[in-house]
Structures are given as C-alpha cells and as structure tokens.
Amino acid sequence: MANFLLGRLLQSLVLLLIVSIIGFAVLHLAPGGPLSQFALVPGLSKEDLARIAHEMGLDRPLPVQYWEWLTRLVGGDWGRSYRDNQPVLAVIAGRLPATLELMGAAILISVFVGIWIGVMGAIRSYSLFDMLATVGAMVALSIPTFWFGLIVIYAFSVNLGWLPPGNRMTVGGDGSFLDYLHHLIAPALVLALVEVAIWSRYMRASMLDVINQDFIRTARAKGLPERTVLWHHALRNALLPMIALAGVEIPTLLGGALVTETVFTWPGMGRLLLDSLGYRDYPVIMGILMFSALLALLGNLLADIFAATADPRIRLT
Amino acid sequence: MTTAAALAPLERDLATTGNRAWRRFRRHRLALFGIVAIVLMVLASIVGPWLIPFDQLKIDIRHRFAPPPWGGHLFGTDQLGRDLLVRLLMAGRISLAIGFLAMIVSTAFGTLVGITAGYYGGAIRIVLMRFVDAMLCFPSIFLLLILAAFIQPSVTTITLIIAATSWMEVARVVEAQVRSLRERDFILAAEMIGAPGRYVMFRELLPNAIGPIVVAATLTVARAVLMEAYVSFLGYGIQAPMASWGNMLNNAQQYLGSAPWLAIFPGLMITLSVASFNFVGDGLRDALDARFDVK
Numbered sequence: 001m002a003n004f005l006l007g008r009l010l011q012s013l014v015l016l017l018i019v020s021i022i023g024f025a026v027l028h029l030a031p032g033g034p035l036s037q038f039a040l041v042p043g044l045s046k047e048d049l050a051r052i053a054h055e056m057g058l059d060r061p062l063p064v065q066y067w068e069w070l071t072r073l074v075g076g077d078w079g080r081s082y083r084d085n086q087p088v089l090a091v092i093a094g095r096l097p098a099t100l101e102l103m104g105a106a107i108l109i110s111v112f113v114g115i116w117i118g119v120m121g122a123i124r125s126y127s128l129f130d131m132l133a134t135v136g137a138m139v140a141l142s143i144p145t146f147w148f149g150l151i152v153i154y155a156f157s158v159n160l161g162w163l164p165p166g167n168r169m170t171v172g173g174d175g176s177f178l179d180y181l182h183h184l185i186a187p188a189l190v191l192a193l194v195e196v197a198i199w200s201r202y203m204r205a206s207m208l209d210v211i212n213q214d215f216i217r218t219a220r221a222k223g224l225p226e227r228t229v230l231w232h233h234a235l236r237n238a239l240l241p242m243i244a245l246a247g248v249e250i251p252t253l254l255g256g257a258l259v260t261e262t263v264f265t266w267p268g269m270g271r272l273l274l275d276s277l278g279y280r281d282y283p284v285i286m287g288i289l290m291f292s293a294l295l296a297l298l299g300n301l302l303a304d305i306f307a308a309t310a311d312p313r314i315r316l317t
Numbered sequence: 318m319t320t321a322a323a324l325a326p327l328e329r330d331l332a333t334t335g336n337r338a339w340r341r342f343r344r345h346r347l348a349l350f351g352i353v354a355i356v357l358m359v360l361a362s363i364v365g366p367w368l369i370p371f372d373q374l375k376i377d378i379r380h381r382f383a384p385p386p387w388g389g390h391l392f393g394t395d396q397l398g399r400d401l402l403v404r405l406l407m408a409g410r411i412s413l414a415i416g417f418l419a420m421i422v423s424t425a426f427g428t429l430v431g432i433t434a435g436y437y438g439g440a441i442r443i444v445l446m447r448f449v450d451a452m453l454c455f456p457s458i459f460l461l462l463i464l465a466a467f468i469q470p471s472v473t474t475i476t477l478i479i480a481a482t483s484w485m486e487v488a489r490v491v492e493a494q495v496r497s498l499r500e501r502d503f504i505l506a507a508e509m510i511g512a513p514g515r516y517v518m519f520r521e522l523l524p525n526a527i528g529p530i531v532v533a534a535t536l537t538v539a540r541a542v543l544m545e546a547y548v549s550f551l552g553y554g555i556q557a558p559m560a561s562w563g564n565m566l567n568n569a570q571q572y573l574g575s576a577p578w579l580a581i582f583p584g585l586m587i588t589l590s591v592a593s594f595n596f597v598g599d600g601l602r603d604a605l606d607a608r609f610d611v612k
Contacts, residue, residue: 018451026460030467135347138599142539142592144546147566147584150573158574255456259547263570273459274551277466285463293454 023289079283088287099268105188110195118203137197149263166265207238247303348600351593362409408560419479419541427484431491465553494526528605539594
C-alpha cells in the first residue's frame, strides 16, 4: 500500500509538472502576453513598457521565467494578482467555498438520482423506463449547460417566480441557511443534469454486470427477498467501480461549474477565471489552471485509495 | 493478378462484415433518426437562407422582437428586427462547419499520436500518453477559453482551438487499439518481411483501427459543436455580426423575460445537432466496435 501510494504520488507530481509546463507555455506564447494590459494604458512610452517588463522579469527567456515561477510555487508563493495585488492563493481561496458548495450539491444530486435511475434501468432492462432513461441520458448529455440554465431561469424565476435568478444569497438578506439553499437549488440542478446522465449510464452497466454473477444467483437460491438481493448484495458490489468514476468526473464537473456560475452569477472560481481572462490577470489564470489540475489529480488518487479499501480484491501494486 | 485473386475471398468477407455492420446500424432507430436530422440540418443550412425572403443582416427597427410566427417571420425577430430563422440557418452553417472541421483536424492529430504511441511503445509511448493525461487534467473548457481569449477569434482559429482541446480521447482510443493489434500475427508477418514502420502503421494498423476511430470522430463532432456554443456564448468565440448558435444565445440572455424565443430556438438547434451526432456515434459503436475484429 505504501509503495503504491508513493508511486502514485510520484506519478501525479510528474503529471502536475507537465500540466504546469503546458499552462505556462499556452499563457506566455499566446499573442499579447502579460504585458498587453499595460500596452492599453495611455501615456506609457516604449521605455516605460520595457522598464515594466524588466521589473516583472518578463524580458528574460521563457524557461528562466518558468523556473522562477515554479520554484516560488513550490515554496507556496503563487504570485500576486495583477488586478488588486492580492496573493493568488487568497483570491482563489475566497472563491473556492462557493464553487465547492455548488459542486458538492451537484454531486449529491447526481450520485443519488443517477444511481437510482441506473439500478432501476438494470433491474428492468429494456423496459419502457430503461429505454426512456437511455434516450434521456443521451439527450441530457447533448443539452448545453448554459442553455439549460437559461431555460430554468426563464421557467422558474421569470415565469413562476419560485426561485431566485442568480447569486448565492439575497443581497442585504439575513444570510440564513434556507436563503442559501433557496439560491442553490437551480444552479445545482443545472450542473447535476449532465452528471446524472453519466452516473446513470455507468451504474446501469455496472449493475447489469453484477446481477448476472453467481453470488447473486446464490443469494436468490437461498431464498432472500428480491429487495435484499438487489439493494444490498448487488448494489454494494455494483457501486465499487463508481468510486473511480467520481474521481474521473472532477474536471467535467469543474468545467460545468464555470458555465453554470456564469449563467447564475454565482461568485465562484469559474466566474473568477472569466473575470481574470478579461483583465489579462495572468497569475490568477495560471493559479486556477494549476488548482483545477491539482483537484483532478487529488480526486483520482483518493478514488483509487477508496476503491482499494472498499474492495479487498483490488491489490495495490 | 495472383494477389488480386488471393484477395478476392477476403474482399467478399469484408463485404459481408460491412453488410452485417449496416444491418446492426439500421436496427438502431435513434441512429437513423440522427442521420436524417443531420442531413436535414445541413441541407437546410446550405439551401434555406436562399429560400427565405429575409436577409440575415437586414435591420428592421420597426419589427423588433416580433414574436413567432409574426408576419412571415416564422421564428420571430431579434432585438434588431432581424429574421431569427434565417439567422439560425446561417449560424448553422458556421456551427456545423466548425464541428466537422474541428473533428477532421482533431481526429487526424489524435490518430497520429495514438498510432505512434501504440506502435513504437516504450519511451515514446510514455511521453505521448503522459502528455495526453496532462491535457485531460484540465477541464477542457478552461483551456479552450484561455486560448480563445488570447487569440483573435475567427472561424479558422476557433476551429483549431477546439481541435487542440479535443484530440486526446481519439489518441487514447487509437493507442489502446493499436497496442492490442500490435502483437497480432499479421503485424508480425508484415514486420518479418521487412515492411518499414510507416507502412505497418498506416497500411496495416490504421485500417484495422478504423472502427473505433470512426466512432470517436462522430462523437467529436458532437463535442465540437457543443464547445463552439460554449465559447461563443461566453463571448470569446464567433463574433457578431456573424451568427453562430452560441453567440445568438449570448445576446438572448438579456431579453430572456421579454423575448424567450430568442433563447429557445438556438438552444434547441444545438441540442438537436449534438444529440443527433451522439445517437449516430452510439449506433456506430454498436455496429462497428463490438465485433469489428477481422479474424
């Protein structure tokens, strides 16, 4: 186990290194570059620009800049935002709770609803319910998240007036838990749609796999009620592969969160990325990229460990 | 002559494989629906704008926000009084073209990476596939947005940017397929008679991996159409006055309460086209993937 962990950790670090090189290269080789924001300031001469570039270290060769950035990052210094000179980590940390709240709610919905649909589909495979679930999942995967968000706002906020059209809480409100929950419902449902579709598909396949195995026939043969056989014996085993899915789905979820946050003016990391792009705030953009990759790798690692502890058949080597 | 004669039974065999695949595909009603929908959408986008008596850029302030189907505007008009149906069809040209072109570029690149990694193995495979893994760590929309924000948007650049962030799945699929084919007798035989690596890769391995590639390519069109919609919706994609389904929704957002049809129709078009390609991809997977291996 220790060996496995060490190996995986090493692998993740290597991946993170490649990720940082890709991110750095993309950001610094793209036209404009970090200096472009200053080029728009009126009254700045070429000399001023050169001085700023020199002060920011942008006139040095790219690999040198990268090395500098990397050593600082390892030391815990993610740089400072160009916009308000706040440390990048603090800026991200300020937006993280909102995004985690949204993602957490969406995961909860998709796990429960997705698993239920998947299990029902597997138990009654090729029934009307199963067919509808299959087609529904494929359609759900084809709906643009932002459009679904707009439709939900139109239906439930504009027309029915049941749900607030955006924001995390009522401005000037009492900030109660119920107020938060009220604001969370619509964006969480919108973000969950795609995930429910994915989870239900994987769950159906996994459950079908398990149902046809010998130990299920044994459980039935010894006279256990069908409900116990399905929801205890079969479900527990069918859930095992889903742990890995939870890890793999993190980048998709983060990407979906960005779009959902935009539609619902949700003050999370996705909106931060969009705002930073507008301001050409390179350190923050790079920070968000690294952070999202870190989250994805961590998710995968945790999923592997959980899967191994939950399933003694998996031997970690 | 002799080779042709020797190949004849094989070709007959391939023909029946093809027939079987077609029969399996035909049974897939959703896939057939998808094909029909795609053909209709492509045709309508190409021919449609000529048949409608409105110009996509004709501004008609007196008839702003005309609800459908008002005075010949079957789908209503937008905030500048432009006919929505014509704009939808013109946008279809752009969005579908980007979808197809991005698919071609990313499939070609992904196949190249996958086949190289799978064929050579060893250090080359490790480097290439680690790069693929690293690219998949980011939410693809993040990379897409960053690239689009810094590069002057046009149909060409948006296509290339989408292709640059969607080739990884193809590479993975092809790599896995090639790695399993690599040890087969016919590859060993080709190498034994001294065929150069390029010949083995593109004449022996590629044709045998074509099933999964076609499936992945179809699903990539769906992805690319969706990705174009995302970046354009967020303002970094296709720019006005050129219409794409994504940027039409960007404008529609502010008029959601007063003119919902501006938001509903473009979204329906995106969903319909993406779903159609997904249906076809799914049908192709059932038809080609399962028993594609030529024994």
